[in-house]
Each structure stands twice: as C-alpha cells, then as structure tokens.
Amino acid sequence: MIARMLDGLRLRTKLSLVVITSTLMASLLLFSVVTVLEYHDSRSRVEERAQGLARVVAQNVRAPLSFEDPAAAQRVLEGLGAVPEVRWAVLLDSHAAVFAAFASKGQAVPTAFEIGRRTAVPPGALGALVHTVELVRVDGAVVGQLVVCTDAAPAVSATLARAVLVLLGAAVIGLLASAAAVKVQDAVVQPIGELADVMHDVSRSHAYATRVHTQRSDEVGALYGGFNLLLGELEAREAVLQRQQARLFALAHLDAVTGLSNRHHFRLQLDEALTQLSGRPFAVLCLDLDRFKTVNDALGHDVGDQLLKLVGERLRSIAREGDLVARLGGDEFAMVLQGVSETPEVQRIADRVLAALCTSVDIAGLNVPMGVSVGIALAPRDGDQPEQLLKNADLALYGAKAGGRGRACFYDAGMGAGVVRRLQLERALRSAIALHQLSVVYQPQVALDSREVTGFEALVRWKHPELGDVRPDEFIAVAEDAGLINEIGAWVLEQACRVAMTWPAHLSVAVNLSAVQVMTQDLPQLIGRVLAGSGLPAERLEVEITESVLLNETEATLAQLHGLNRLGVRIALDDFGTGYSSMAYLRRFPFDKLKIDRCFVKALTTEADARVIVHAIIEMATGLHMQTLAEGVEREAEMAALLAEGCAQVQGYLVSRPLAVEAVAGFLRDWTASQSAAAEAGQPVVVLG
Numbered sequence: 001m002i003a004r005m006l007d008g009l010r011l012r013t014k015l016s017l018v019v020i021t022s023t024l025m026a027s028l029l030l031f032s033v034v035t036v037l038e039y040h041d042s043r044s045r046v047e048e049r050a051q052g053l054a055r056v057v058a059q060n061v062r063a064p065l066s067f068e069d070p071a072a073a074q075r076v077l078e079g080l081g082a083v084p085e086v087r088w089a090v091l092l093d094s095h096a097a098v099f100a101a102f103a104s105k106g107q108a109v110p111t112a113f114e115i116g117r118r119t120a121v122p123p124g125a126l127g128a129l130v131h132t133v134e135l136v137r138v139d140g141a142v143v144g145q146l147v148v149c150t151d152a153a154p155a156v157s158a159t160l161a162r163a164v165l166v167l168l169g170a171a172v173i174g175l176l177a178s179a180a181a182v183k184v185q186d187a188v189v190q191p192i193g194e195l196a197d198v199m200h201d202v203s204r205s206h207a208y209a210t211r212v213h214t215q216r217s218d219e220v221g222a223l224y225g226g227f228n229l230l231l232g233e234l235e236a237r238e239a240v241l242q243r244q245q246a247r248l249f250a251l252a253h254l255d256a257v258t259g260l261s262n263r264h265h266f267r268l269q270l271d272e273a274l275t276q277l278s279g280r281p282f283a284v285l286c287l288d289l290d291r292f293k294t295v296n297d298a299l300g301h302d303v304g305d306q307l308l309k310l311v312g313e314r315l316r317s318i319a320r321e322g323d324l325v326a327r328l329g330g331d332e333f334a335m336v337l338q339g340v341s342e343t344p345e346v347q348r349i350a351d352r353v354l355a356a357l358c359t360s361v362d363i364a365g366l367n368v369p370m371g372v373s374v375g376i377a378l379a380p381r382d383g384d385q386p387e388q389l390l391k392n393a394d395l396a397l398y399g400a401k402a403g404g405r406g407r408a409c410f411y412d413a414g415m416g417a418g419v420v421r422r423l424q425l426e427r428a429l430r431s432a433i434a435l436h437q438l439s440v441v442y443q444p445q446v447a448l449d450s451r452e453v454t455g456f457e458a459l460v461r462w463k464h465p466e467l468g469d470v471r472p473d474e475f476i477a478v479a480e481d482a483g484l485i486n487e488i489g490a491w492v493l494e495q496a497c498r499v500a501m502t503w504p505a506h507l508s509v510a511v512n513l514s515a516v517q518v519m520t521q522d523l524p525q526l527i528g529r530v531l532a533g534s535g536l537p538a539e540r541l542e543v544e545i546t547e548s549v550l551l552n553e554t555e556a557t558l559a560q561l562h563g564l565n566r567l568g569v570r571i572a573l574d575d576f577g578t579g580y581s582s583m584a585y586l587r588r589f590p591f592d593k594l595k596i597d598r599c600f601v602k603a604l605t606t607e608a609d610a611r612v613i614v615h616a617i618i619e620m621a622t623g624l625h626m627q628t629l630a631e632g633v634e635r636e637a638e639m640a641a642l643l644a645e646g647c648a649q650v651q652g653y654l655v656s657r658p659l660a661v662e663a664v665a666g667f668l669r670d671w672t673a674s675q676s677a678a679a680e681a682g683q684p685v686v687v688l689g
Contacts, residue, residue, distance in 0.1 A: 023171075023175065023177060024171075026170070028167075035159070035160065039159050039160075041159070042152065042158065042159045043130070043152050046085065046130055046150060046152040047130050047132070047152075049085070049150070050085070050130050050132040050148055050150040051132055051134075053080070053083060053086070053132075053148060053150075054132045054133075054134035054146055054148045055134055057076060057077070057079075057080065057089070057134070057146055057148070058134040058135070058136050058146045060076045060079075061073045061076050061077070061091055061100070061136060061144075061146065062136055062137075062138050062143070064076065064100075065091065065093065065099060065136055065138075065143050065144045066138050066143060070099055070100050073091050073099055073100035074100040074101075074102070076100075077089050077091060077100050077101065077102035078102050080102055080148070081102065081104060083150075084154075085150040085151050085152075085154065086102075086104060086148060086149070086150050086151075087103070087104055087107045087129065087149045087150065087151050088101070088102060088103040088104065088107050088108075088109055088110070088148075088149045089101070089102045089146065089147065089148045089149070090102075090109060090110070090115055090146075090147045091136070091144060091145075091146050092115070092144055092145050092146075092147070093143070093144045094142065094143050094144055098111075099144060115147050129149055129150070129151060129152070130149070130150045130151075130152050131147060131148075131149050132147070132148045132149075132150065133145055133146070133147050134146045134148070191214060191216070191220050191223075191224070192220070192223070194212075195212060195223065195224065195227060198210065198212055198227075199227070202231065206238070208231050208234040208235035208238050209231075209235055210231060211228050211231060212224050212227060212228060252264060252265075253265035253268075255312075255326070255327040257305050257308050257309060257312075257327070258308055258309055258311070258312030258327045259309075259312065260312045260315075260316070260325050260326050260327045260333075261324060261325065261326035261327075262326065262327065262328075263326065263328045263329060265326065266324065266326035266328065266334055266336075267386060269324050269326075269336060270284070270336060270386050270389070270390075271386055273336055273338065273379070274379065274384060274385070274386065274389075277379060277380055277384060280338060280339050281339070281340065281341040281378070281379060281380065282336055282337055282338050282339065282340060282378075282379050283336070283337040283340050283346045283376055283377070283378050283379070284334065284335070284336055284337075284376070284377045284378075284379065284389050284390065284393045285334060285335040285336075285337065285346075285349075285350065285353070285374055285375070285376050285393065285408075286332070286333075286334050286374070286375045286376075286377075286390070286393040286394055286396070286397045287315075287332070287333040287334065287335070287353065287357075287372050287373070287374050287375075287397075288331060288332055288333075288372065288373050288397055288401070289307075289311065289331035289333075289357075289370070289371065289372055290371035290372060290373060290401075290405045290406065291369070291371065291480070291481075291515075291516065292304065292307070292330075292331035293331070293483060294515075294516050294519050294520060295307060295368060295369065295519075297519070297520045299366060299368065299556075302364075303363050303364065303366060303368060306363045306364070307361070307363060307368055307370065308327070308331070310361060310363070310370075311333065311357060311370070311372075312325070312327065312333075314356040314357060315333060315335065315353065315356075315357075317356075318349065318352050318353055318356060319335065319337075320337070320338075322338040322339070323335060323336060323337050323338055324336040324338075334393075335353075337349060341378070343378070343410065346376055346378070346410075347408065350374050350376060350408035351408070353372065353374060353408070354372065354374065354406065354407065354408060357370055357371065357372040358370065358371045358372060358406045371405060371406050372406070373397055373400040373401045373405050373406065373407060373408075373409075374396075374397065374400055374407070374408035374409070375393045375394060375395065375396030375397025375398070375399065375400055375408075375409055375411065376393060376396055376408060376409065376410045376411065377389050377390075377392040377393035377396060377410075377411045378410070378411075382411045392411040393411065395411055395415045395419050396409045396410055396411040396412075396415065397409070398415070398418070398419040398422060399411075399412070399415045399418060399419070401481070402418055402422060422478060424467065425467070425470065425474070425475055425478045426478050426481075426482045428464055428466075428467060429462075429475055429478060429479055429482065429484055429488075430482070430484065432462060432464070432488075433487065433488065433491055437462055437463060437464055437465075438460060438461070438462055438488070438491065438492075439460070439461050439462075439463070439660075440458050440459065440460055440461070440492055440495045440496060440499070440661070441458075441459050441461055441658035441659060441660055441661075442456035442457065442458055442459070442496075442499070442509070442658060442659050442660075442661065442664055443456060443457045443459060443651055443652075443655075443656065443657070443658040443659070444456055444651060444655050444656045444659070444667065444671070445457060445510070445629060445649050445650070445651045446649060446650055446651065446655050446671075447648060447649050448639070448642065448643045448647060448648065448649065448650060449648070451675040451678070452672075452675075453507065453668060453671055453672075454506075454507070454508065454649060455507050455508035455509055455510060455540075455542070456500075456503075456507065456508075456509055456510070456659075456664065457509075457510040457511075457512075457544075457651060458492060458495070458496035458499075458509055458510065458511050458512075459472065459512075459658050460472060460476075460488065460492050461658075462475050476514070479514075480514060480516050485514045485516045485517060486516065486517055486520060486521050489513060489514055489517045489521075490521075490526060490530075492511060492512075493511050493526070493527065493530050494530050494533070494534070496509045496511050497509065497530050497531060497533075497534035497536040497541065498534045498536075499661050499664075500534075500536055500540060500541075501534055501535055501536050503664065503668075504668075505540075507540070508539075508540045508541065508542050508570070509536075509540065509541060509542070510542040510543070510544055510572065511541070511542070511543055511544065512543075512544045512545075512574065513543050513544065513545050513549075515545070515546060515548045515549045518545060518549045518557060518560055518561075519549075519556075519557065522560075523543075523560050523563065523564060524560065524563030524564055524566070524567060527541070527543070527564060527567060527569060528567055531567070537568075538567050538568035538569050539568050539569075539570070541569050541570070542569070542570040542571070542572055542592070542593070543564060543569060543570070543571055543572070544571075544572045544573075544574040544595065545561075545571065545572075545573065545574060546573075546574050546575055547573065547574075547575065547576065550573075558588065558589060561589055562589070565590075570592040570593065571589075571591050571592055571593075572591065572592060572593035572594070572595055572629070573586075573591045573593070573594050573595065574595045575595065575597045576594045576595055576596060576597060576617065586620075586624060586626075590624070590625075590626075591626055592626060592627065593621075593626055593627040593628070593629055594617060594621045594626050594627075594628050594629075595628075595629045595630075595631055596614060596617055596618075596628060596629070596630040596631065596647070597631065597632075598631050598632025598652075600613055600614050600617075600630075601614075601630050601631070601632050601633055601638055601642070601652075602632065602634075602638075604638050604641045604642070605635070605637045605638060605641055611641065611645070614630075614641075614642070614645055614647075615645050618645050618646050618647055622646070627648045627649065628647050628648050628649070629647070629648065629649040629650065629651065630642050630647050630649070630650045630651075630652075631650075631651050631652060632651075632652045633650045633651065633652030633653075633654045633655065634652050634653045634654050635654060636654065638654070639654060656671075
C-alpha cells in the first residue's frame with residue numbers, strides 16, 4: 001500500500017521525503033549511540049569513585065573494628081555524609097553482623113540479610129544504585145567488610161541531558177541539510193518536469209519540430225541536448241514515414257504485377273457502387289484463367305507474370321470509362337461494368353473479353369496458351385450486398401467452367417447444386433487413392449486383319465460410397481483443375497504396367513496422359529522409373545496424348561515426347577481430327593499411332609463425308625508409317641467399313657466393354673477360341689456379345 005502511495009507522488013516530493021526521513025533516522029541513531037555510550041561512561045565513573053571511597057573508609061575502620069569500638073566506626077561512616085551520591089554504608093564484622101551503619105537523609109539502613117541479597121547482583125548490572133563491597137583486613141586477615149551504596153541517577157540524568165542536546169543539534173543540522181538538498185532537488189527536478197511536459201505535448205501533437213533550450217552544461221543540459229537530438233531524428237523519420245505511407249497507400253490499392261486494382265480496392269469500389277445502386281445498375285464479372293497453374297509450373301513464374309500483365313492490359317483496353325478492372329489474386333480477375341442493366345449489353349462485353357483472352361500469345365519466344373472463363377452477376381437482380389454478388393458471380397464462373405471453359409455464364413438460381421457437387425468431387429478425389437476408391441479397367445484393342453487382341457487400353461474408374469460411379473470426363477476435369485491429375489496419372493500408369501506384366505508377352509497396354517501431365521511432369525523419368533519397377537518392356541507400353549497437348553506445343557513439350565520415344569515407348573495421338581489438327585504436328589514428331597475419334601466412326605455408315613475423312617486419315621497414317629485405331633466401334637457395319645478402308649485396329653463395345661483385371665484372362669481365352677473357329681469357317685470377325 002505504501003508503495004502504491006509513493007508511486008502517485010511527484011519526484012520532488014519523493015526526494016524530499018527521502019532526505020527528511022534519512023536525516024531523522026540518522027539523528028535518532030546518533031542519539032541512541034551517544035546515550036548508550038554516555039550512560040556506560042557515567043556509570044563507570046560512579047563505580048570507580050565508589051570503589052575508591054570504599055577503600056579509604058575501609059582503611060579508617062580497621063582500628064575501631066579491631067578494638068571493637070562501634071562508636072568510632074560510626075563516626076568514620078558518618079563522614080560519608082559529605083558525599084552526595086552515598087545513600088547508606090554498613091560495616092559488618094567477621095560474623096556478618098552489623099557493626100556500624102550510616103544512612104543519608106530519608107534512607108533506611110538495610111538488614112544484614114537485605115545487604116547480602118543486594119550485593120549478590122553482579123557488578124555492572126544496570127540500575128540506579130551501585131553497591132560496592134570492600135573487605136577490611138588486619139595483618140592480612142579479614143576482620144569485616146564494608147558495603148557502600150551510591151546513587152548513579154544524577155550522573156545518568158546529566159548524560160541524558162547531553163544526549164538530548166546532541167539530538168537537537170543533529171536535528172537542526174539535518175533540517176538545514178534537508179533544506180539545502182531540497183533546493184538542489186528543485187534545480188534538477190524542475191527542468192526534468194518541464195521536459196516531461198514538452199514530451200507529453202509532442203507525443204499528443206506529433207510536433208517533432210519542437211526544441212527545448214537550457215544554458216546548463218551538466219547532466220540536465222546533456223538530457224536536454226539528447227532530447228533535442230531525439231526530436232530531430234523523429235522529425236526526419238516522420239518525413240520519411242509520410243512519404244512511405246503515401247506510397248504504401250497507393251500500393252495498397254494496386255496489384256504489384258498487373259498495376260490493376262487489388263482485392264482491397266475492388267471491395268471498396270464495389271461497396272461504393274452499391275451505395276449508388278438505385279440510380280446506376282451494374283454488372284460484376286469474375287474471370288479465371290483456364291489452366292494458368294499449368295503454364296506457371298511448366299514455363300516458370302516469369303512467364304506466368306508476363307501472361308498476367310498481358311491479361312491486365314487487354315482487360316484494361318476493353319473496359320469503358322468508369323469501369324473497374326481488378327486482379328483479386330492468383331489467376332483471378334474481376335470487372336465492375338457501370339451503368340449496364342441489360343443482359344445483351346453485358347454479353348457483348350463478355351464476348352470481347354473471351355475473344356481477347358481465349359487465344360495463344362507469344363511471350364519471350366514461347367507459344368503460351370491463354371484461356372478464360374467468365375461468371376456474371378447483375379446488380380440488383382442477383383444481389384445488393386458485396387458478398388452476395390461475388391458469391392453469385394463465382395457460382396456463374398463455376399458454371400462456365402463446368403460447361404466446357406472458354407465461355408461466359410450468367411448467374412442462375414439453379415447453379416448452386418452443380419457447384420456444390422464439384423466441390424464435393426474435389427474434396428472426395430483428394431483421398432480417393434488412399435481409400436482405394438479408384439480402379440483401372442481394360443478395354444481390348446483388336447487387329448482387324450489377324451483378328452488377334454493386340455493389347456488393352458487402361459481406363460480409370462471412380463466408385464465413391466456416397467457419390468456413386470462418377471463419370472471419368474467429370475472427375476478428370478476436376479483433377480486437372482485441383483492439381484491432382486499428376487498423382488492420379490502416375491498411379492494409373494503404375495497399376496497398368498504391373499497388371500500388363502501378368503499378360504502374354506505380345507500384349508501391350510495403352511495409358512492416357514493428360515495435357516497437364518505432359519506440361520508439368522518429367523515424363524521420361526517417371527515412365528522410366530515405373531517400367532523399371534514393374535519390369536515391363538518399354539515396347540509393350542503405349543501412351544496416348546490428345547491434340548490439346550500439341551496446341552500448347554513448346555520446346556519442352558517436344559523434348560518430353562522425344563524422351564519417351566528414346567525410351568522405346570510408343571506414342572499414340574488420341575481423338576485425331578476433332579481438335580486443333582495440323583499436318584505440321586505430324587511432320588515434327590513421328591507418332592506411332594493415330595486414333596480415329598468415335599464421332600467419325602458413328603457417322604461412317606450414314607454420312608459420306610465422314611467416310612471420306614476416315615479414308616484420308618488412314619491413307620495419311622499409312623504414308624507416314626503410322627498405325628490407325630478406330631475407337632468407339634459399336635456396330636458390325638462400322639467394323640466392316642473400317643476393314644474395307646484398311647484401318648489396322650479397333651476398340652469399342654462391339655468387341656468388349658472395359659474389363660476388370662480379373663476378367664481379362666477369360667476374355668482372351670473366349671476371344672481366341674471364337675476367332676479361330678470363325679477363321680476356319682471363312683467367317684468375318686465374330687463378336688462375342
């Protein structure tokens with residue numbers, strides 16, 4: 001409690017209390033020491049005088065005591081009355097009986113018993129009375145003893161009086177010293193207090209240009225000088241800080257890579273637009289670059305940043321006056337189109353965005369693919385709160401992606417279920433391998449001329465305990481967007497090679513590679529490791545890539561394919577003719593096989609132009625020393641037409657649906673038996689189903 005009280009006092013008061021308290025304590029200590037010393041000194045002097053007096057009297061009473069003359073002894077003792085300190089004196093004979101006695105006025109002579117009790121007190125014991133005992137000797141023999149009682153009180157009183165005078169003198173000196181100390185304290189504390197007031201004012205007003213002045217050259221002067229130096233440093237730093245804050249304020253609202261508004265500024269502008277909603281309807285566009293992560297991983301972050309800058313420039317060129325363009329982070333962009341309320345007008349701007357961003361661009365000599373999906377929400381139709389508008393625009397964006405990418409989609413209240421399913425698929429797919437929910441099935445590939453099974457295509461399937469059988473085209477797209485395709489692709493490759501080792505040595509296995517795998521994985525290293533681990537010869541493995549890989553053709557992509565070729569792995573171009581086919585692709589890289597897409601096979605017997613295209617593909621592949629395989633064959637007429645056109649191999653439901661691994665051996669046995677019998681009978685290829 002005392003400490004809390006002292007904490008609230010000013011420094012000057014604390015110092016004064018310290019000085020006064022110290023002075024009082026020193027005075028009391030001095031008084032105590034002087035009193036004790038003086039007391040012992042006075043008592044010692046009284047005892048010494050009493051002892052000397054007793055020796056003299058003892059000499060004088062030897063004769064009366066020897067001649068047994070009490071009256072003479074009494075006269076000697078009465079001579080002690082001239083000594084003021086003596087209270088009484090008693091002369092005892094050899095039998096300890098009172099021989100003679102003297103008592104000063106007002107004092108009684110004690111009995112022999114009382115004398116014995118009083119003289120039993122040890123010499124030097126504290127008290128006002130001093131009892132001195134002196135033996136009376138005659139010719140060396142003790143004939144009696146003299147007891148003299150003296151009073152030390154007068155001497156002690158004189159001592160105490162002197163001690164009080166010393167105390168008063170010390171107190172006066174202490175008070176004078178305290179007054180001088182207080183003056184010195186004022187000289188120190190006052191400027192410190194003034195400095196504290198200035199510091200308080202500066203801290204409140206941030207007026208760092210303030211300075212304090214003093215003529216003193218002692219420590220207080222040094223304190224003032226140090227405070228001025230500190231203010232100067234703070235003033236300089238404040239100037240730098242203000243410049244930096246101005247710069248940071250600008251940077252806080254701009255994206256560092258593209259120079260567009262960032263997420264924070266976008267939200268501020270969106271809030272402002274909503275406050276003016278009654279007079280100015282607007283649209284929010286959420287844009288997401290398609291497979292930007294693939295570009296970033298395959299070509300590097302520098303190329304990715306250059307692509308983001310280019311996207312920002314094109315969006316800025318499309319925006320009208322008053323529109324806002326922002327980069328929300330990663331490959332996410334957004335636009336606020338002011339003053340638009342009609343869907344056709346927003347659609348026209350969205351189409352311009354798609355036309356500008358769904359193309360390939362040249363960055364540092366690299367052909368970089370660029371694509372975008374757009375989700376659109378209209379205010380106030382689709383929401384009048386920032387979170388609601390952005391959520392609905394995001395739902396529309398997911399709808400655009402689910403619809404095939406590279407398109408713009410307006411928000412619709414029915415979109416929620418589709419987005420929820422996509423999120424469910426992504427979450428469930430992350431643990432599908434560990435939970436053994438994925439499996440690989442094998443669809444036979446048959447040579448038309450020899451009727452032999454040449455191999456199987458490995459196809460991944462996903463059966464989820466709650467979502468059921470999920471279509472491959474649905475979850476493969478999710479895996480690519482979520483960055484899971486490399487893990488799944490590597491797992492399928494390992495499973496397929498391990499299973500193929502259990503088949504007859506002439507059978508091969510074909511495994512599909514995603515465009516993302518080709519662009520982001522070191523495929524020669526991966527496949528070399530898998531082949532070494534499984535023991536499968538490289539010539540028994542065939543990898544299938546789609547034409548979208550060639551659309552994103554780079555030196556790195558071609559290096560990947562040539563690396564596989566050097567391993568001895570065969571490469572097939574899947575879905576040929578449906579995408580971005582170019583004869584230049586076939587010249588730059590010698591594929592081992594072209595797979596004719598099922599859309600041409602289905603129209604083969606009904607549309608003449610489809611047969612012309614199939615014929616041209618087969619002729620071209622033959623000229624380039626490539627095999628051909630038609631996929632999706634489901635009717636016997638289609639197989640006959642393909643045989644007539646010279647197609648080498650087929651696969652499809654007409655031959656067999658994809659088989660579980662344990663069904664492959666039975667299929668091979670049944671197929672070989674049926675085709676051998678048909679060949680002996682001169683019949684065409686026999687369909688088991």
